[in-house]
Amino acid sequence: MSTPQETIQTQIKEALKAGDKDRLSTLRLLLAAIKNETIRAGEEVDEAGFLKLVRKAIKQRKDSAEQYRKGDREELASKEEREAEILAAYLPPQVDEEELRSSIAALVESEGLAGPAAIGTIMKTMMAKYAGRTDGGTVNKIARKLLGV
Numbered sequence: 591m592s593t594p595q596e597t598i599q600t601q602i603k604e605a606l607k608a609g610d611k612d613r614l615s616t617l618r619l620l621l622a623a624i625k626n627e628t629i630r631a632g633e634e635v636d637e638a639g640f641l642k643l644v645r646k647a648i649k650q651r652k653d654s655a656e657q658y659r660k661g662d663r664e665e666l667a668s669k670e671e672r673e674a675e676i677l678a679a680y681l682p683p684q685v686d687e688e689e690l691r692s693s694i695a696a697l698v699e700s701e702g703l704a705g706p707a708a709i710g711t712i713m714k715t716m717m718a719k720y721a722g723r724t725d726g727g728t729v730n731k732i733a734r735k736l737l738g739v
Contacts (some may be wrong), residue, residue, distance in 0.1 A: 592676035597623045616673045619678075620647060622664070643720045644680045651677065685723045691732050698736055706739045 592600075600623045605614040625641050627635050631691035635643065651674035667731055699707065712733040715724060733739075 593634055594637065595621065595628070595635065598624060607670070612669070612672055613676050616676045620644070620677065623647060625636050638722070641681065645722075645725070648674045648677045648681075682722050684719045687728065687732070690716070690720065690724060690728065691736070694729070694732055694736055704737065708737055709733050709739065712737075 598617055602614060602621060605617055620643070623646075624635050624640065627639060629645060631639070651670045653676070655670035656669040658664070658670060674712045692718060694712055695711060697703065699712065701708075703711060709730065713729055715725060716724070716729045716733075720729075
């Protein structure tokens with residue numbers, strides 16, 4: 591099995607041959623992030639580290655798109671969103687919100703959780719159970735709604 595870095599390098603070559611400039615620039619930035627993390631950690635980036643880098647890059651793109659929209663720069667916001675879509679292809683399928691809601695509800699009921707203090711327990715349990723398949727913001731939002739906090 592190839593490393594995430596090797597996979598991205600291969601896909602950069604494919605994007606270069608295909609003339610897909612958006613994909614090429616996005617993958618080059620991702621490869622740079624992988625190399626920087628490899629240097630920082632002193633070892634190859636594993637699959638979990640790769641997914642963390644991809645999620646971080648997507649979050650940055652979404653934040654940038656939001657800022658560009660506030661500045662009335664729609665063309666730049668669209669570019670950031672296209673890049674986020676390209677990066678999202680590297681994430682595992684996200685868990686359905688309804689499945690997440692029922693799982694949180696089952697945890698709240700089985701553990702007898704209530705109040706704002708329960709959010710930490712819910713976050714820890716759900717983020718471990720659905721690692722890489724959901725984000726903390728979604729879990730937090732659903733937990734708050736179910737707990738009435």
